[in-house]
Amino acid sequence: MSGRITNILLVGVGGQGILLASEILSETCMLAGFDVKKSEIHGKSQRGGSVVSHVRYGRQVFSPLVPEGEGDILFGFELMETCRSLPLLKPGGTVVANDLKIAPPSVLMGQESYPEGLEDRIEALFPGFLLVDGQGLASEAGNPRAANTVLLGAVSRRLDIAERYWLEALEKMVPKKALEVNKQAFMMGRAL
Amino acid sequence: MKEILSGNEAIARGAFEAGCRVACAYPGTPSTEILENTITYKEIDSSWAPNEKVALEVAIGASFGGGRALCTMKHVGVNVAADPLFTLSYTGVNGGLVLVTADDPEMHSSQNEQDNRNYARFAKVPMLEPADSRECKEFTRLAFELSEQYDTPVMLRTTTRISHSKSLVELGERVTDLPEPKLVKNAAKLVMLPGNARLRHPLVEERMAQLSRDGSTMAINRLEMRDKAVGIITSGVCYQYVREVLPTASTLKLGMVHPLPHDLIREFAAKVETLYVVEELDPFIEEQVRAMGIGVTGKEIFSLCGELTPGRIRTAFGLPEAAASPAEKLPGRPPNMCPGCPHRGVFFVLNQLKAYVTGDIGCYTLGFMPPLSAMDTCICMGASVGMATGVTKVVSKEEQKRVVAVIGDATFRHTGINGLLDMVHNQAPATLVILDNRITAMTGRQDNPASGFTLMDEPTSRIDFPLLCKALGVRHIRVINPLDLEQTRRVLQEEMNRPEPSVIITDKPCVLVKREGVFQKGPVYSVEVETCTGCRACLRIGCPAIEWRPAGDGGRKGTAWIDPLVCTGCDVCRQLCKFDAIGRAK
Numbered sequence: 204m205s206g207r208i209t210n211i212l213l214v215g216v217g218g219q220g221i222l223l224a225s226e227i228l229s230e231t232c233m234l235a236g237f238d239v240k241k242s243e244i245h246g247k248s249q250r251g252g253s254v255v256s257h258v259r260y261g262r263q264v265f266s267p268l269v270p271e272g273e274g275d276i277l278f279g280f281e282l283m284e285t286c287r288s289l290p291l292l293k294p295g296g297t298v299v300a301n302d303l304k305i306a307p308p309s310v311l312m313g314q315e316s317y318p319e320g321l322e323d324r325i326e327a328l329f330p331g332f333l334l335v336d337g338q339g340l341a342s343e344a345g346n347p348r349a350a351n352t353v354l355l356g357a358v359s360r361r362l363d364i365a366e367r368y369w370l371e372a373l374e375k376m377v378p379k380k381a382l383e384v385n386k387q388a389f390m391m392g393r394a395l
Numbered sequence: 396m397k398e399i400l401s402g403n404e405a406i407a408r409g410a411f412e413a414g415c416r417v418a419c420a421y422p423g424t425p426s427t428e429i430l431e432n433t434i435t436y437k438e439i440d441s442s443w444a445p446n447e448k449v450a451l452e453v454a455i456g457a458s459f460g461g462g463r464a465l466c467t468m469k470h471v472g473v474n475v476a477a478d479p480l481f482t483l484s485y486t487g488v489n490g491g492l493v494l495v496t497a498d499d500p501e502m503h504s505s506q507n508e509q510d511n512r513n514y515a516r517f518a519k520v521p522m523l524e525p526a527d528s529r530e531c532k533e534f535t536r537l538a539f540e541l542s543e544q545y546d547t548p549v550m551l552r553t554t555t556r557i558s559h560s561k562s563l564v565e566l567g568e569r570v571t572d573l574p575e576p577k578l579v580k581n582a583a584k585l586v587m588l589p590g591n592a593r594l595r596h597p598l599v600e601e602r603m604a605q606l607s608r609d610g611s612t613m614a615i616n617r618l619e620m621r622d623k624a625v626g627i628i629t630s631g632v633c634y635q636y637v638r639e640v641l642p643t644a645s646t647l648k649l650g651m652v653h654p655l656p657h658d659l660i661r662e663f664a665a666k667v668e669t670l671y672v673v674e675e676l677d678p679f680i681e682e683q684v685r686a687m688g689i690g691v692t693g694k695e696i697f698s699l700c701g702e703l704t705p706g707r708i709r710t711a712f713g714l715p716e717a718a719a720s721p722a723e724k725l726p727g728r729p730p731n732m733c734p735g736c737p738h739r740g741v742f743f744v745l746n747q748l749k750a751y752v753t754g755d756i757g758c759y760t761l762g763f764m765p766p767l768s769a770m771d772t773c774i775c776m777g778a779s780v781g782m783a784t785g786v787t788k789v790v791s792k793e794e795q796k797r798v799v800a801v802i803g804d805a806t807f808r809h810t811g812i813n814g815l816l817d818m819v820h821n822q823a824p825a826t827l828v829i830l831d832n833r834i835t836a837m838t839g840r841q842d843n844p845a846s847g848f849t850l851m852d853e854p855t856s857r858i859d860f861p862l863l864c865k866a867l868g869v870r871h872i873r874v875i876n877p878l879d880l881e882q883t884r885r886v887l888q889e890e891m892n893r894p895e896p897s898v899i900i901t902d903k904p905c906v907l908v909k910r911e912g913v914f915q916k917g918p919v920y921s922v923e924v925e926t927c928t929g930c931r932a933c934l935r936i937g938c939p940a941i942e943w944r945p946a947g948d949g950g951r952k953g954t955a956w957i958d959p960l961v962c963t964g965c966d967v968c969r970q971l972c973k974f975d976a977i978g979r980a981k
């Protein structure tokens with residue numbers, strides 16, 4: 204690997220398990236022998252605000268933040284949050300998005316409606332982006348709560364890190380009783 | 396062994412490796428996880444204090460007793476701990492003492508973005524500033540050594556991006572050759588009366604001058620020569636951004652930001668053509684470099700406000716911006732109180748009663764947001780109580796009735812009790828509401844004297860709020876169930892009308908308290924679609940479990956719907972529905 208840094212953004216809504224997903228991702232990068240940095244803002248996550256986590260890996264990483272407009276991969280756990288973070292991506296960047304929609308307070312209260320056609324907006328800017336039925340596939344794997352792992356699997360295919368490091372990280376970070384389901388969910392995502 | 400650690404985890408590790416015996420803190424973002432990690436080392440006695448002043452005093456005691464002590468807090472916490480800090484600077488230490496200040500440029504979760512490097516200068520103590528997790532660990536170890544070597548407390552400053560970013564850290568062993576703590580009397584050094592303090596002050600000045608001289612050869616102040624056209628003095632996370640954006644520029648990376656190493660700065664300035672300082676917030680380094688008679692560019696091109704990012708540095712240096720796609724217009728997603736939060740009903744009623752609410756800091760500060768919209772002030776922890784007293788001093792008798800101070804249980808213990816003492820002593824006709832949810836919820840549910848457990852998860856005495864208020868001299872003390880809107884309204888109205896100080900204590904736990912038997916989830920509620928008239932009354936509490944479902948076909952207005960996976964069964968929405976459309980799900 205040259206001096207090139209890979210910039211990944213994980214975005215979604217507080218409570219969706221984004222921090223755990225970014226932990227698994229950065230652990231994988233470390234196991235694969237890369238320098239890695241990760242950054243996010245805690246606090247807002249607890250009460251359902253927007254969450255953005257940055258993970259960067261390569262030979263030597265300086266900034267823990269992905270420089271604006273230089274993201275290589277946007278990994279969206281919720282559709283509107285995926286859309287909100289598109290400006291962080293470089294032109295031609297990769298988008299992997301869960302098709303889940305979570306209504307924000309103004310929509311819950313009926314003051315606004317959840318925006319329509321977000322998929323088309325993403326497609327217009329990042330043609331060929333991957334929309335994943337995370338919950339559906341995770342249910343097939345045995346637990347709808349493993350949706351994040353399906354997405355992680357889908358992202359893993361788009362990174363230059365061998366499969367065994369991902370599995371090693373899952374084994375290290377996921378509680379024993381949930382491990383099999385998560386491995387299965389990961390492999391289903393990896394096939395996408 | 397290498398691990399990925401956050402800055403906070405690395406500071407805890409550094410304290411462990413340095414042989415630290417005592418860690419005492421008050422929680423506050425972004426510092427909180429340091430103590431949540433020192434508890435994983437059984438060699439360190441870790442505890443939450445009721446506020447930052449007490450936390451520092453505990454650490455000072457441990458240091459004077461001969462042990463190494465760590466004290467951590469968020470930036471505004473140092474305001475609370477400033478009194479002991481400034482005199483501790485005179486006494487110096489016995490066992491090493493390290494005070495971590497976690498600053499929050501950009502105010503990701505704070506009420507101001509004060510630059511605490513100014514405290515190091517003001518209190519005349521050295522300050523180290525790490526630039527990643529590896530340095531967090533190494534600098535913490537070094538800070539303990541410097542503390543003992545120079546007989547001074549040492550401040551370690553992080554910012555949110557350092558505290559909450561993770562990077563690789565090589566773990567080391569705990570030092571074992573430290574002397575055993577024992578009591579030693581030394582009044583001339585430790586009793587700061589004028590006669591003794593006058594003798595100590597010159598020693599402080601000598602110490603700082605010595606540190607400034609020694610700083611020029613300390614390994615943590617690092618001169619890195621690359622292209623000589625541009626030279627940048629920087630520290631902390633800004634160093635990483637500079638290396639990212641201007642990889643060919645020469646840098647003077649300061650690990651010790653106070654006192655500045657004058658000789659090294661002169662040497663660097665002489666070697667480069669144009670000198671810059673890249674620092675967040677105040678021109679702390681810049682002004683001192685300028686005072687040395689060296690020309691430098693800093694805040695001419697950088698803002699005094701907010702944090703820096705690689706992009707902002709790129710812009711400041713006139714480099715082309717990345718070609719990103721434009722921002723989409725989308726509904727915002729602000730944080731909200733949890734479904735079933737015991738604070739919600741109180742603010743709903745305060746809004747109805749048109750109260751003027753002097754507020755405080757905690758989860759309940761979200762009560763200022765629509766639709767609850769029932770908080771009128773928020774300054775700092777504990778301020779609500781004194782401010783209510785102050786407001787009643789100037790408004791008419793009629794308006795006095797509307798004045799209500801609202802404070803959380805943790806915030807009340809932190810610095811609210813003194814305010815109540817004043818309210819009672821001076822008989823201000825205000826009402827104080829203490830929201831006792833049994834936990835410090837805002838910062839991630841730390842135990843406190845209202846929860847009855849310590850940081851080490853050991854049971855301890857639980858504060859008795861009514862008894863405490865009684866002892867302070869409050870004559871009207873009411874305990875209410877905040878999930879009962881009728882009772883909440885009646886009691887609030889009565890106490891607001893009373894031209895005397897009174898206290899109302901709410902008695903329902905935070906829904907996220909995990910400890911058994913504290914919070915109990917109720918039965919899930921649902922809306923009967925046939926009965927719901929679409930009046931939207933239940934939406935006025937902003938519960939995230941309740942969703943408005945507009946009718947598709949135009950006929951009816953639409954109905955409310957309750958998400959059974961989110962509802963905690965608090966019953967509040969049922970009390971708002973005039974048509975009995977909400978009840979326990981069948």
Ligand SMILES: Cc1ncc(C[n+]2csc(CCOP(=O)(O)OP(=O)(O)O)c2C)c(N)n1
Nearest residue numbers: 423472756757758803804805806835836837
């Ligand atoms: C001086 C200072 N220290 C720490 C903090 C961080 N902080 C904000 S709110 C809070 C405590 C909130 O607890 P509580 O009053 O019980 O309200 P809750 O969040 O439980 O509703 C803390 C520690 C701060 N803002 N200022």
Ligand code: SF4
Nearest residue numbers: 733736758836905906
């Ligand atoms: S964490 Fe607790 S106190 Fe905070 S909003 Fe949720 S229920 Fe309320």
Ligand code: SF4
Nearest residue numbers: 938962963965966968
């Ligand atoms: S009972 Fe009503 S107000 Fe309470 S959590 Fe459930 S939906 Fe929200």
